[in-house]
Amino acid sequence: MITEHPRIVTSRLEYDDSYTLARFLATGGYDGLRKALSMTPEQVFEEVNVASLLGRGGAGFPAGRKWSMRRPADTTYLVINGDESEPATFKDHMLIERDPHQIIEGTIIAAYAVGAAAAFIFCRGEFALGYERLLQACNEAYEGGALGADILGSGFSLDLVIHPGAGAYICGDETGLLESLEGKRGFPRIKPPYFPAVIGLYGEPTIVNNVETMSNLPWIVLNGGAAFTALGQGSSAGTRLFALSGHVERPGWYEVEMSKTTFRDLIYDRSLGGGVRGGRALKAFIPGGASAPWFFPEHLDIGLDQDAVGKAGSMLGSGSIVVMDETSCPVRAAWRITRFFARESCGQCTPCREGSGWAEKILRRIEDGFGREEDLDLLMDLCDNIAPGLGWPPKQTTICPLGPSIPSPITSGITRFRDEYLLHVKEGGCPMPPDEVQRG
Amino acid sequence: MTEDAGLSSLSLERAEAIVACYPERRSALIPLCHLAQSEHGYLTAASMEDIAKLVGCSPAEVRGTASFYDMLHLEPVGRYVFAVCTNIACMLAGAYEVLSYAEQRLGIRVGQTTQDEMFTLEEAECLAGCDKAVCVQVNHRFFGPIDGDAFDRLVDDLAAGRLAETVPPHGVLNRVSRAVVLPAKAAREAKAAEAGAGGGAS
Numbered sequence: 001m002i003t004e005h006p007r008i009v010t011s012r013l014e015y016d017d018s019y020t021l022a023r024f025l026a027t028g029g030y031d032g033l034r035k036a037l038s039m040t041p042e043q044v045f046e047e048v049n050v051a052s053l054l055g056r057g058g059a060g061f062p063a064g065r066k067w068s069m070r071r072p073a074d075t076t077y078l079v080i081n082g083d084e085s086e087p088a089t090f091k092d093h094m095l096i097e098r099d100p101h102q103i104i105e106g107t108i109i110a111a112y113a114v115g116a117a118a119a120f121i122f123c124r125g126e127f128a129l130g131y132e133r134l135l136q137a138c139n140e141a142y143e144g145g146a147l148g149a150d151i152l153g154s155g156f157s158l159d160l161v162i163h164p165g166a167g168a169y170i171c172g173d174e175t176g177l178l179e180s181l182e183g184k185r186g187f188p189r190i191k192p193p194y195f196p197a198v199i200g201l202y203g204e205p206t207i208v209n210n211v212e213t214m215s216n217l218p219w220i221v222l223n224g225g226a227a228f229t230a231l232g233q234g235s236s237a238g239t240r241l242f243a244l245s246g247h248v249e250r251p252g253w254y255e256v257e258m259s260k261t262t263f264r265d266l267i268y269d270r271s272l273g274g275g276v277r278g279g280r281a282l283k284a285f286i287p288g289g290a291s292a293p294w295f296f297p298e299h300l301d302i303g304l305d306q307d308a309v310g311k312a313g314s315m316l317g318s319g320s321i322v323v324m325d326e327t328s329c330p331v332r333a334a335w336r337i338t339r340f341f342a343r344e345s346c347g348q349c350t351p352c353r354e355g356s357g358w359a360e361k362i363l364r365r366i367e368d369g370f371g372r373e374e375d376l377d378l379l380m381d382l383c384d385n386i387a388p389g390l391g392w393p394p395k396q397t398t399i400c401p402l403g404p405s406i407p408s409p410i411t412s413g414i415t416r417f418r419d420e421y422l423l424h425v426k427e428g429g430c431p432m433p434p435d436e437v438q439r440g
Numbered sequence: 441m442t443e444d445a446g447l448s449s450l451s452l453e454r455a456e457a458i459v460a461c462y463p464e465r466r467s468a469l470i471p472l473c474h475l476a477q478s479e480h481g482y483l484t485a486a487s488m489e490d491i492a493k494l495v496g497c498s499p500a501e502v503r504g505t506a507s508f509y510d511m512l513h514l515e516p517v518g519r520y521v522f523a524v525c526t527n528i529a530c531m532l533a534g535a536y537e538v539l540s541y542a543e544q545r546l547g548i549r550v551g552q553t554t555q556d557e558m559f560t561l562e563e564a565e566c567l568a569g570c571d572k573a574v575c576v577q578v579n580h581r582f583f584g585p586i587d588g589d590a591f592d593r594l595v596d597d598l599a600a601g602r603l604a605e606t607v608p609p610h611g612v613l614n615r616v617s618r619a620v621v622l623p624a625k626a627a628r629e630a631k632a633a634e635a636g637a638g639g640g641a642s
Contacts, residue, residue, distance in 0.1 A: 084568050088529045093568040117624065118463070125474070125511045125613065126523075126567055128580040132616045139619040148620070149627035157624035161461045164613060166470050167510030169565065183469030183495060185508040202464060245529035245570035252571045290528060290566075320570075322529055336531050340565055346508075434534065 002265055002272075005231055005257045006223075008239050009215040013098050019133050021140045024101040030146055032218025036109045037154040039221075044113040048217065050225025052237050057081055057172075057210030058289060058318040060306050062235075067114050069197040070205045077206040078116035079196075080107055080214055081177055082123045082130075085169040087290035087340055089320035091241040091253050092211040096123060096130035099215065100137035104160065106214030108146060109221055111158050114207050118159050121211075122177055125165040134162045169344035173400045174208040176346070187346050188400035212241055212319075232258035236305040242266060246285070246323040249274035259305035263287065263295065266304065267323055280325040284416070288317025290337045291405030293392060294412035313392045329432040330413035331424055335363035337409040345402060352403030355386040359410060366421060369429035376414055376421055383407035446486035451475055455494050460621045465495045469505055473512050477611030482513035510565075511580070513611075518553045518560040520598050521610050522546075523577040524586075526563050529570035533585065538574045539563060541588045545595060558599065560610075578603075579610045 012018040012027050024030070036044045049064035070076060080103070084092035095103060103121065111119045121138075123131045138160055141147040149157045168186045170176045175189035178201050193199040200206020216238065220228050229237040236258040244266060245251045254272050256265070263285065267273040276282050284294045293314040295302075302308050309316045324333060342356035359382055365371050380390075387394035387404040390411055394404035414421055423431050447455060455475060459468040472494060476487035483506055485499075492499040506512040524542060526535040543549055546559050553560040569575035572584030576594070583594060597603050608615065 085566065087527045087566040088570050089566075090568040090570050117628070118622075124568070125509075126577065126580050128613050129582070132614045135614055135616040135618060139616070142620050142623065148623040157627060159622040159624040161622075162618070163467075164471055164474055165509075166473065166506075166512050168508060180470065181467060182464065183466035183497075183505065185505055243570065245573060246532045251529075251573070286528075322532070322570075324532065328532065332531070333528060336526070336528055340527055343565060434531075434537065 001260050001262070002269055003257045003260050005239055006219075007255055008219045008228075009095065009099075009102070009212060009241055010253075010255045012102070013094075018098045019100055019137070021101060021137070021144070024099075028222075029101055030105055030144075032221040033105050033108050033146060034152060036112055036221045037152055037156060041113050041115060044109060044221060047220055047225040048113065051216075051220045051228035052225075052235060053213065053216055053220065053228065054235065054237070054306060055210055056212035056216070056240065056319065058086060058291075060316065063209060063213050066197060066209070067110075067207055069195055070114060070207060071198045073205050075118075075204045076114060076116045077201045077204055078107065078111045078114060078119040079174075079178065079181065079201060079206055079208045080119065080121040080211060081172065081174065081208055082121055082127075082134075082211040083165050083172045083177060084124055084211070084318075085172050086318040086320065087337065088245050088286065088322045089243050089289055089318040090245075091243045091319060093124070093127055093130060094253050095211055095215050095241070096127055097133060100130070100134045101141070102215050102218060103134070103211055104137055104141050105146070106217035107160060108141075108151065108158055109217045110207070110209060110214060112156055116207065117157065118161070120161050120163050120181060120201075122163050122165060122171070122181060125167050131162065131164055138162050168346075169340075170346045170400070170402060173402070176400065177208065178206065185346070187348055190399055233260065233303075233305065235307055236303075240304065240319055242304065243320040244273050244323070245320070247277045247280070247325040247328070248323045249277055256304065259303045259308070261304050262301050263304065263321065264300035266321060267300070273323070276323060276325050278325075280327065282323065283326045283328050284324045284330070284412070286320075286322040286409075288315045289320050290322075290340065291315075291401070291408055292317045293408045294416070296416060310393075315393075327432060329367070329430055329434075330417040330420055331363060331367045332430065332432075332434070334409040334413045335360065335367050338363055338406065341402065341406045349398035349403055351386045351397045352406065355382055355403070356406050358382060359406060363410070366424050367430055369424065369427070371421075371425045373422065373425055375425070376418065379410055380414060383411050444486045445480060445484050446490040447476060448479060451479055452490070454617070455490075457618070457621065459494055461618065466497060469495050469497075469502065470509070470512075473502070473506050473509075474611075474613045477513065478613065479611070481519070481609065481611045482516050516553070516557075517610055518558050519609050520558060520578050520607065521560045521562060523562045523564035523567065523580075525565070525567045525569065525573075525575045525577075527566035529566070530573040530575055533573035534587070535574045538576075538586055538588070538591060542591055545591065559595070578607050580613065581607045
């Protein structure tokens with residue numbers, strides 16, 4: 001169902017100059033911060049708890065609960081994860097480029113609520129323009145007294161550093177990100193300790209939140225947590241920004257009300273995705289980033305709801321939906337995603353490092369026409385070694401969730417399109433050649 | 441642009457300001473690698489030695505860390521680095537065909553640099569520009585959707601200098617710099633020092 005709802009994180013995006021301080025101030029910018037500073041940190045914390053704001057990075061952990069887990073200490077750090085790299089996810093990129101002040105305002109509010117004296121926004125290195133705009137916005141926030149000592153006369157002080165990444169998917173994992181922020185390789189940390197809120201940056205308690213999560217905070221503070229839970233249903237409260245790509249008429253980002261809006265609405269509604277390109281039939285879609293098991297036409301009426309998608313055997317993850325039409329080759333799609341995991345595996349854990357590489361090689365030979373029938377069982381067995389039992393959520397044999405993500409596109413494709421895999425073997429090549437590109 | 445060229449005096453000054461923004465010097469390693477790349481287009485051996493001194497580790501640790509990250513180059517690259525995304529959303533829009541067209545047009549293979557040192561071609565992982573598939577970055581500035589014609593225009597415009605405003609030479613990540621160090625921390629320390637001095641006097 002397409003619903004009427006306030007635009008919480010995309011309210012300024014109709015303006016070409018949405019990223020400037022002038023536009024930000026003319027459209028209610030920093031009003032949320034002013035209000036937050038007039039409340040106690042505990043009251044701000046409580047509003048976010050009431051809002052039951054789920055983290056928008058991919059794991060969907062409630063932000064308030066994450067905050068409440070922090071170990072009391074003299075120094076608490078706040079780190080904002082803007083290292084968006086999950087394939088087909090491009091919503092944080094857009095928020096960073098188009099509304100950097102909103103992220104900074106949310107960050108200051110969060111720092112106030114958790115009592116952090118220093119905050120870092122980790123901006124993916126490849127977002128050069130976004131990084132420049134965050135730096136500019138940060139300079140302006142300092143100049144206007146929204147950052148630094150005695151913020152807006154409240155007595156609260158905060159320093160914010162905009163930190164550039166340098167190109168590594170694994171830094172999206174919160175402990176990999178902290179290692180990178182400490183100037184090292186982005187190797188995810190061995191658990192326990194399970195939560196950076198206990199032992200994080202430089203061993204101090206650290207809250208790691210996503211960019212979109214921060215972008216929601218000014219609205220929640222201004223309108224109250226209850227107004228947020230009035231949107232969506234159950235644990236999936238509020239609106240969420242979805243990134244839609246692949247074979248749709250209108251790829252792009254769309255802010256919709258959670259739970260009430262369905263995948264069918266998002267892909268087919270004329271105000272949203274506008275349908276599969278050229279009126280073709282839908283073959284499959286990825287509901288929440290490349291790590292998510294695939295969905296098929298029978299899943300279209302599931303709501304964009306974290307619990308409902310989980311119950312159906314996949315995840316809403318990073319909020320990115322990739323549409324594949326009837327001409328798509330499931331082997332090539334699985335091969336490309338697996339190649340990504342193989343390239344981005346940090347190499348610490350054997351199941352991930354070796355598993356991704358071997359799976360990529362086997363998929364490649366099937367796609368190229370050199371596959372054997374027994375390769376299908378070999379792939380399933382290999383996946384079972386990475387995530388034993390192949391259930392959902394997957395069992396973990398590795399330090400971080402990258403490893404258990406590897407089987408998703410492979411097992412989804414083999415289970416559903418076994419005949420097409422076998423056709424590659426029988427015909428000695430791909431029966432679904434890619435679209436020819438226009439040559440200049 | 442030689443291996444023995446390290447950070448210039450101006451960059452050393454900027455480097456100290458970057459280091460000062462972090463609770464521990466080592467955290468500045470990656471920002472300093474970007475700074476060094478902005479001077480030479482890649483990380484020269486001498487600049488890695490400079491960075492090691494600045495953050496307090498060995499040059500081998502700088503190299504070992506930098507080699508983990510796709511954006512940090514340990515070998516010279518062209519003035520313009522094309523990164524053609526071929527991940528799932530772009531692949532569905534024909535990215536591999538664009539990539540092979542780019543190889544043909546530039547006369548090089550993925551990973552190589554043209555003889556005039558103008559262009560390097562890379563195959564990239566998802567760049568988060570999927571609504572504009574096929575997405576291509578030049579020195580981390582976004583272009584898309586790109587097909588064969590659009591790629592030709594991009595090459596011509598870059599070669600003729602028509603995109604100099606939008607696309608700085610490779611390695612220049614940001615043209616905006618941080619204006620302050622850590623004012624809140626400085627104020628806190630000043631207050632603590634004052635309290636300490638007061639305590640000593642009484």
